[in-house]
Amino acid sequence: MTPSEPTSASPAAATAGDAVAPSAIELERRAYRESRRRRSILVSLLSTIVLAIALGSVVLGSPGWEQVQQTFFNPQVALDSLPRILEGLWLNIQVLVFASILVAVFGLLIATLRTLRGPVWFPVRVLAAGYTDLFRGLPLIIVLYLVGFGIPGLEFTERMPAAFWGTIALTLTYSAYVAEVFRAGIEAVHPSQRLAARSLGLSHGQSMRRVVLPQAVRKVTPALMNDFVAMQKDVGLISVLGAVDAVRAAQIETAQTFNFTPYVVAGLLFVLLSWPTIRLTDWVTARMRAREQIGGIV
Amino acid sequence: MSAPAETVLSLRGIRRSFGEVEVLHGIDLDIAAHEVVALIGPSGSGKSTLLRAVNLTEPIDDGVVLLRGEDISDPRVNVDRVRARIGLVFQHYNLFPHLSVLDNVTLASRVVHGLRRAEAERRGLELLDSIGLADFATSFPDRLSGGQQQRVAIMRAIATNPELLLLDEVTSALDPELVGEVLALIRSLAEAGTTILMATHEMTFAREVADRVVLLDAGRVVESGPAAQFFANPREERTRAFLSRVAR
Numbered sequence: 425m426t427p428s429e430p431t432s433a434s435p436a437a438a439t440a441g442d443a444v445a446p447s448a449i450e451l452e453r454r455a456y457r458e459s460r461r462r463r464s465i466l467v468s469l470l471s472t473i474v475l476a477i478a479l480g481s482v483v484l485g486s487p488g489w490e491q492v493q494q495t496f497f498n499p500q501v502a503l504d505s506l507p508r509i510l511e512g513l514w515l516n517i518q519v520l521v522f523a524s525i526l527v528a529v530f531g532l533l534i535a536t537l538r539t540l541r542g543p544v545w546f547p548v549r550v551l552a553a554g555y556t557d558l559f560r561g562l563p564l565i566i567v568l569y570l571v572g573f574g575i576p577g578l579e580f581t582e583r584m585p586a587a588f589w590g591t592i593a594l595t596l597t598y599s600a601y602v603a604e605v606f607r608a609g610i611e612a613v614h615p616s617q618r619l620a621a622r623s624l625g626l627s628h629g630q631s632m633r634r635v636v637l638p639q640a641v642r643k644v645t646p647a648l649m650n651d652f653v654a655m656q657k658d659v660g661l662i663s664v665l666g667a668v669d670a671v672r673a674a675q676i677e678t679a680q681t682f683n684f685t686p687y688v689v690a691g692l693l694f695v696l697l698s699w700p701t702i703r704l705t706d707w708v709t710a711r712m713r714a715r716e717q718i719g720g721i722v
Numbered sequence: 723m724s725a726p727a728e729t730v731l732s733l734r735g736i737r738r739s740f741g742e743v744e745v746l747h748g749i750d751l752d753i754a755a756h757e758v759v760a761l762i763g764p765s766g767s768g769k770s771t772l773l774r775a776v777n778l779t780e781p782i783d784d785g786v787v788l789l790r791g792e793d794i795s796d797p798r799v800n801v802d803r804v805r806a807r808i809g810l811v812f813q814h815y816n817l818f819p820h821l822s823v824l825d826n827v828t829l830a831s832r833v834v835h836g837l838r839r840a841e842a843e844r845r846g847l848e849l850l851d852s853i854g855l856a857d858f859a860t861s862f863p864d865r866l867s868g869g870q871q872q873r874v875a876i877m878r879a880i881a882t883n884p885e886l887l888l889l890d891e892v893t894s895a896l897d898p899e900l901v902g903e904v905l906a907l908i909r910s911l912a913e914a915g916t917t918i919l920m921a922t923h924e925m926t927f928a929r930e931v932a933d934r935v936v937l938l939d940a941g942r943v944v945e946s947g948p949a950a951q952f953f954a955n956p957r958e959e960r961t962r963a964f965l966s967r968v969a970r
Contacts, residue, residue, distance in 0.1 A: 444748070447735060450784040457797050 498685045505677040505686040512673030513693050516659045519591050519669075523659070524652060526595040531602030536632060538607055552603070559600035564658055568593045572665035587669070590662030598655050605647045609640030642712065649705035656698045660690075670694070728755045728790070730886050730917045731776065736785035738771055738941075745771050747941040748785065753886070753919055758912045760932035760949070761921040764964065767938040769921035773888045776919065777810050790885065806834050809879030809887040813894050815871045817863035817878070824850065824859040827878045835882055842881075849877040853907060869900030873907050880911065887911070889920035905931075925968055929953045937961050 446454070483489065537545075537552040559567070571593040572586060613636050621631035641648075663672035670690045677686035731753040738746040745768045753759050761769045774780035776787060778794060778801045787795040794804045817826050824846050831842040850856045853873045855866075863871055872892055879887060889908065893901045905927050912918060912931050922928055928935055928949065935952040937944040937960070945958045956962050 444737070444784070446784050449786060453795075453797050460797070 494683075496684050496688050498683055501677075501681055501683045501685040502689050505674065505681075505689055508673045508677060509670050509686060509690050509693065512668055512670035513690075513697070515587055515667060515669045516662075517697070519587050519594070519662060520656060520659045523591050523594040523598065523655065526591070527598045527602050527655070530595060530599035532606055532637075534599060534603035535606035535610060536637075538603070539610055539632070541628065556600045556603050559597050560604065562597070564593070564597045564661060565664060567597050568661060568664055571596065586665035586667035587662060590659075590665055590667055594655060594658065594662070598651065598658075601651055602648065605644050605651060606640065608647075609644035610636055612643050613639045645712065646705060646709045649701065649708065653698050653701050653705070656701065657694050660694060729753070729788075730755050730757075730790060731919065732786075732788040732791075733772075733776070734786040734788070736772065736775055736787065737783045738768075738775060738780065739783055745941045746775070746782075749938075749941075749943060751936065751943065751946075753917060755917055756915045757934065758916075758918045758932045759920070760928035760935045761919065761938060762923070762925070762928060762935060762964075763938035763944075768941045769938055770890055772938070773810070773890050773919065773921055776886075777808055777888060778804055779810075802834075806830070806882065807885050809882070809884035811872070811876050811879045811887070811889045811892050813891045815863075815868070815875040815895075817871055817875055819863055822860050822862055823855065823866070823874050826863065826874060827881050830878070830882050846877075846881060849881060850874070853877060867900060868896045869903045872896060872900075872904050876904070876907055876911070880916070885917065887916050887918045889918060889922070891921050891923060893922070893924060923968070925953070925965070937964060939964070 486492075534552045534555060537548050538556075540549060568590065572589040575589065575592075576584065610632075617635055617639065618631055621635040622628075626634060660669060660671040663669050663675070666672070668676075670693060674686035674690035678684055729752055731751070733749050733751040736746050736749040737744065745766075749768075749772060751759075761772065763769055771780055775782050778787075782795060785795070786793055789804065789807065793799070817823075818829070821829065824843060827849060828837075828839070828842040828846040831837040831845065832839055837845075847856055847859060850859055855870060855874065858866060858870070858874075863874065866874065872895075876889075876892070892908075893904050896904060901924070905924065908918070908920070908927075909931050920932075929952075930949075932949045934946065935949050936946040937952075937958075939960060944964075945952065945956060945961045947957075952961070953965065956965060
């Protein structure tokens with residue numbers, strides 16, 4: 425009976441949460457991992473400091489720094505221009521909120537239209553495809569001009585504020601991008617999922633809504649967030665239509681003081697605006713990775 | 723058996739917890755060269771976790787994994803080099819859908835072991851031919867049946883001549899009529915002297931092919947013994963209970 429040495433323990437002991445002290449070898453491994461961790465923190469800290477010093481000395485040591493500092497980084501000008509720029513930024517945020525909602529709705533709609541099967545839907549598919557082709561190719565600034573100055577010329581409506589037309593133009597352009605992202609997500613859902621849904625008797629629309637789209641949206645959330653961040657800063661382009669947003673406000677301030685600091689202020693505010701979204705994107709992406717990919721250490 | 727066989731794998735006191743739950747309570751296990759060991763036990767007994775711990779794809783909380791006497795659980799070892807010495811076959815095949823059957827089989831030879839493409843493909847085609855799938859070399863995995871895919875996955879795992887082959891319930895996802903072809907392949911590998919550690923639910927197969935059978939339950943080795951004796955004359959009450967439940 426020598427070949428088999430049963431390490432059998434009583435089943436009762438197996439279920440108990442017996443806290444066994446780690447072995448010496450495990451403690452040594454933990455100590456080693458801890459020392460590696462400390463080392464990498466130290467290295468990252470050091471390399472950051474070295475880089476910061478190098479960059480700082482190049483910029484601050486340049487011959488024109490005094491002049492640049494006065495023109496671009498003047499604290500007094502910055503403080504004076506802040507209220508008007510903030511007021512402008514509020515308009516950007518309003519446009520952003522409306523445009524995001526519209527983009528989500530239209531993007532999803534167009535993506536869904538492109539997935540419709542059957543000859544009856546041919547013209548719809550072609551129109552949806554043509555739309556995404558056209559508006560992804562067209563520079564946003566041209567769309568802004570055409571929509572902002574062209575459509576009011578038709579005189580369908582009474583005079584609308586520039587921000588209104590800006591929102592429409594942003595929606596037109598970004599819906600095209602977002603539709604393509606959604607479509608990529610829909611196509612990335614394995615056909616067996618659609619098959620399983622149809623086998624249960626769900627219609628095409630039902631399988632899309634209940635099975636395919638929920639999975640598709642999850643797959644493309646990081647890409648969608650990325651488009652949202654891009655739109656967040658492109659909202660600043662509505663200033664070309666004359667809307668007094670943060671960029672326009674900075675322009676007005678700059679013209680009054682002959683100092684470019686207000687642009688820097690507006691730029692920083694846009695960065696601050698996008699920062700939470702960028703962090704949120706990272707967080708959502710990391711969480712999805714953790715949930716959907718097991719065996720995470722490879 | 724002639725001279726005392728060399729030990730390929732030794733596990734000493736392997737522990738692994740997921741949060742509060744300890745799934746491996748200190749596992750000891752030795753596998754000699756050319757030995758085929760079947761790991762059986764109910765779902766959740768820790769079979770897959772143990773196999774992944776051997777492959778270093780699952781961190782362990784304590785214990786030592788020795789591959790031919792070398793401590794591969796040491797954080798200083800290069801895990802990629804260790805994994806290159808161990809083959810692993812999954813329940814769901816995990817073939818790369820974007821690569822042809824032949825590329826699946828030859829990928830590691832070319833990329834990890836530095837074989838030239840011609841050389842790797844010559845060996846890959848040999849392997850595919852040995853399982854009667856040479857005609858599918860340029861096809862993509864989706865074109866193959868489950869049994870064919872799993873046999874390709876096994877060829878992918880042994881293409882680099884690993885010192886140890888780990889099989890993680892490789893027939894559990896297959897149609898009953900396709901199980902036979904995969905088991906036949908494993909049997910021929912065993913007869914050719916491959917060292918195998920396999921988690922399995924196929925009791926008949928374990929009895930016929932394995933040299934030794936190990937019953938794992940709730941993260942402990944309940945009983946371990948030569949296959950014939952293990953099934954004919956189990957010592958532990960727990961083993962008898964398990965075997966009577968899985969007997970058809």
